[in-house]
Amino acid sequence: MSKPGYNIKFLFSILFVMLYAGITISCDKELQIEFPDSEGILVVEGWIELGKAPNVLLSYTAPYFTEIDSVNLRDYAETKAKVTVFSETEEDILILKPNDKYFPPYYYFSTELFGHTGNSYNLRVEYIRDNIQYVATAHTTIPELVEPDSVWFELEPGLDSLGLIWLTIKDNPDEKNYYRTLVKRQGKDKKFVPTFTNVFSDDLFNGEELTISLSKGNASILEVGGNRFFHLGDTIILKFCSIDKEYYDFWNTLQGQIVTSANPFAASNARVASNIKNGIGVWGGYAASYDTVITK
């Protein structure tokens, strides 16, 4: 069976290094040309988890070559929007809270509305930019929860204290399933970090039982390379999510862009998908199960 895991980013980096030949004998200089300016577009990062309240982070795009620092960064956060999440039966206007984990520094949060399996949730963001009012909308559904049958840690043969997380799941043959995996190392990670290759679909194992390994991912795009293994002694929480198609497309294309980033030889159409109308980003519903893995 196919084992999503290693491969993709690694192969791309190899292709890049191979072309390194052409680059290094040549001359490389900083380019001084006028690049087109870009108007800020609303960026939505929102999710609603089964049994939990929705979270929505709002910011704006920055022109590509603008330097971002802690001073001007706050200009890119949207803190005055009216954010509404509603289903067929419920509706709630979200409230603003500070976010200490990562950008943007605030997020919108509900205290009354919680995700239910099979329900559809709409997002409406009303905001004013340059004195004009805009409305961005999106739609998602929380799929059925799929729990792994078992999750364990296994040392890599030949490596003393490094290993991968393994899991087995039984896929539902009657529907198209999409999955996402994240991990949090207790005491080490601030938040759940997507694994290396963090989304996959049941394209090739529909209805079957699948065993896969998960490698450690990077917390951000700037953390290039890095160790793909988990350390013996780590306590790791695996978050296994069942997601919908749009949420899958977003993370899958984002993953594609990360592995091809700064690679001039990669296809130039590696654009990241979005399910936000009048904006970009993602609004996704998911059902997650949590397993604690003690590595020993």
Next chain:
Amino acid sequence: MARILMVFILTGFLLQNAGAQEYLLSGKVIDGESGEWLIGAAIQVTGTSKGAVTDENGTYILKLPRGIYNIQISYIGYERLGKEISLTADRIENFTLIPKVIESEEVIITTEKPEDHFRSTETGLIELKAKDIKALPTLMGEADALRILQLSPGVSSVTEGNAGFYVRGGGADQNLILIDNATVYSSSHVLGFFSVFNSDAIHGVRLTKSGMPAFYGGRLASVMDVEMLDGNPDSLETTIGIGLISSKIAFQGPILKNRITFSAAVRRSYLDEVVKPVISPFLKNQSSFFKDNKYHFYDINGKLAVRLSGRDRVTFTLYNGIDKYSLQQYRFDYENYIKWGNTLGVLNYNHIFNKDFAVNTSLSFTEYFFNFSAVQSNIQIGLSSLIRDVAFKIQFTKLGTNNGYTKFGIDYQKHRFLPNNLDATANDLDLEFGSNRVLNAHETAIYYDRIIPVGGRLSTNIGLRYTNFLHVGPYQKMLTNNLGEIYDTLSYGSNKVIKPYNHIEPRISARYLLNDNSSLKASFTQNYQYIHLASASAVTLPTDVWLPSTEKIKPQQGEQYTLGYFVNSRDNIYQASVDMYYKTLKNQVELLYGIINNFKDNIFEESVIFGSGSSYGIEFYIRKTQGKMNGWIGYTLSKTTRKFDEINEGKIYPAKYDRRHDVNLVVSYVLNKKWTFSGTFIYASGNAMTLPEYKYLIDGNVITGYGPTNGFRMPDYHRLDLSATYSGKKAKRYESSWNFSVINLYNRANPYFIYFEISGDVYDYNLKITPHQVSLYPILPSVTWSIKF
């Protein structure tokens, strides 16, 4: 006299009344072997529009003013003869021609005269001889046919260091490249620095960019027909060329006088052995390239030509070329090896039935492969790709009157593709990437092509090509439901037809003579192409993979319309043309996210998307063909677009080969017997690229938002190259020459590509992105020493 006039009119030469002081030059043209006279041999007076053909008694008559003339005598199946004749009174002169067996292509070559520029029905033909190629500036000492073709209007390289070429907005895979009738799939060495054609091994190159005759097919944009050297029939000749990064040696000569000749050439680069130690001290931290990289290529050309009789000739051509590259980065515990190359062998057999009917058959084998392997820590990855053909061709040529001819025949090719064989192991665990998929196909074409001279002014070339393509088993077809899930696989046995395609390709071109030195030419061609090159990147690389047409991947389809004005002046010394074209392309393919991302399960068909394209343009061209100073200037104004539903929101966007302006200037100056100078200048609009327009942060990731596809132009491209060749005194036994070349004389940093460097820390809230431009060629001087003996 009536007959003579008839002859003149028939040959299309117009008799000029040059005044009273004219003398008669007459005689017979005789077969050097049998002593029989030859009917219909062409006698031309170089530098004039005068000429004659021999009548049924083998006799010719020419009326010329007093003077010294260079007379050229040619006849199908015989070596061309040139002779200087001083005419001070009426004179009888007999010419003896030595028979040679011709390839059917030579039927056209017999009309290879400066007047053909406006007289032939061919609309977009560029022809280069080995000497033209060697006369121009070389890149690090390597004279290169492809680089010179790229200096012609309508032909371009997308970037420097790219030996792939692009004809009138077509892709690199849309050019058919033939070496002595066998297909070559990859035309470059060293990631595109050099073409695979060793200038010491080739006789000439013909590039057809429009009005493709029906005997060519299988590609949409052009045909590059390379003819290898048969070998010097008289004596053994050795040529040695010693350059800065590669050297070569070539031999040619007779094995059996008048029967068997051979030519052989070997070329090898020594970037590692010679350049590395010399250059290393000058490279600082900027380049660990020479420390960690190993690179070399070689190629071997060989040809044997056997004349079995005056009517039968067999040639055997062999080519093998390999590039090897390895990289070891100990710091990252990383190494990789890449190897790619072409191998081909072709047997051609020509038979002449009579003076105007001949047949050419060829049997060939060709292969292009690419292997890549990499090891890092405990992970190993291997990637290989291959295309292998066996082909059989038979072509009959029947000559008509007035340079008319009929050609008909059959082309058959059996293709075997291994588009992408990916395997990997991690810590001795085999990772599976689905089944290794070998694809097989048969491609057959039947054609009929005819040049009909219609009266004096109008001449037409009509052709019809019927093509049949069969994708055959063994094959595992994945059956998917409406959710796109695979629910079953269907197995096809060996040679079982999975998908057939049948198409008719009409071709027509016409020439209308406006007067003695100018004409209008127009053409329409329709072509189908059953193989596709799927590219993961913006430039043509050895990693691009060939794919056949399958049920899902439809054949590419192209149509081209051209209209041009062609004129010669001053006794054909000057040639000029204005040529317009309009082209439409259907079923163009792209890979959505690059090869590996999509090929992870080897279901490559799923990742291919389809679109259409168009290209139109106007090409201006002026050439001086003779004299101490000669050369050409070309200007092309063109626009090439593509449209895919999945790219650029389905809107039309500029193709990566789109070049609005393209100027080429090529000048060669013969100062004296010792010194020849040449120079080329190129100016072209910048390449189209997709520019990142904005960035945003989601979950700690900096995401790039792109502007319109290929909506941004890189800075313009321009470059001046100069070359000087010093030919030493011709000694009895040998002659030697030095070539000094400078590429990019004023050291223009032309963009090869632009990339973006991200620095900073998302968590510390600071982030900087800087664009970088990478250029390939700085000023590149080189020197090559050649000796011939």
